[in-house]
Amino acid sequence: MVAPSVAWLVWLDRVNAVTAQMEPSVISSMIVEGSKMVLVGYLDDRFYRAKKLLLNGLEAVLVRANRTIPASDRxxxxxxxxxxxxxxxxxxxxxxxxxxxxxxxxxxxxxxxxxxxxxxxxxxxxxxxxxxxxxxxxxxxxxxxxxxxxxxxxxxxxxxxxxxxxxxxxxxx
Known part of the structure; x- marks a missing residue:
């Protein structure tokens, strides 16, 4: 059984702080779903699904706020x-x-x-x-x-x- 890394836990804590400030919406629900997925004891596909939910939700927050996502190599x-x-x-x-x-x-x-x-x-x-x-x-x-x-x-x-x-x-x- 593999436990989540410290970096993942810290990042997830920051994501949860952001979602706590958001109004309930489809976007915030997606982020919360990804952050609440149980990852310990599951294969990598569950981790990548959680990560995808989180990242897509956060990207949607930026798009909704009319901000572009930084693209340093654009x-x-x-x-x-x-x-x-x-x-x-x-x-x-x-x-x-x-x-x-x-x-x-x-x-x-x-x-x-x-x-x-x-x-x-x-x-x-x-x-x-x-x-x-x-x-x-x-x-x-x-x-x-x-x-x-x-x-x-x-x-x-x-x-x-x-x-x-x-x-x-x-x-x-």
Whole structure:
């Protein structure tokens, strides 16, 4: 007879905490059914059925809340040289030029160099016909947020917001 692992028990405890906060529904019933399945003494198929009920229920909760499930390896095609790709590159080029040229940059010279490098790295990723969404997001999101927080009302702040909006339109953010 094999007992559930500690990791499974901790995860199940967290799932139960989530379902305790939910209104009764088909989704919560599915999650509860999976969490109450007796697993000790049964073959793997019972464990996988319980796991499937739990994961499908939790996924339904996310979909119902209009949230996407994180897909760190999701790849999108930008159709090389398409108008969308060209516009994204142009918007980044405009922002990089503005960061380089502005006299009222809200940081130290080293920060300006860092920001230009990060924006250029994001631009390089977007030059490819296919791009991993997480790579673009991790490269550009913190930089665009920093510019927005430090220079929201300035020209570079508005350009950063424009880049963010456009990338959101492309489902990258």
């Amino acid at each position: 790849v999108v095609s930008l159709s090389h040289n398409s108008p969308e790709q060209q516009q994204a590159l142009e918007k980044l080029d405009e922002l990089v030029a503005a960061v380089k040229e502005t006299n009222d940059f809200p940081g130290e010279p080293e920060e300006r160099e860092q920001i230009v490098a990060e924006l250029s790295a994001g631009r390089r990723l977007l030059e490819a016909a296919r791009v991993r969404v997480a790579a673009v997001r991790e490269t550009l999101a913190p930089t665009l947020k920093w510019i927005g927080e430090k220079a929201g009302g300035a020209v570079i702040g508005k350009l950063a917001a424009d880049v963010w909006q456009y990338l959101a339109h492309l489902h990258i953010f």
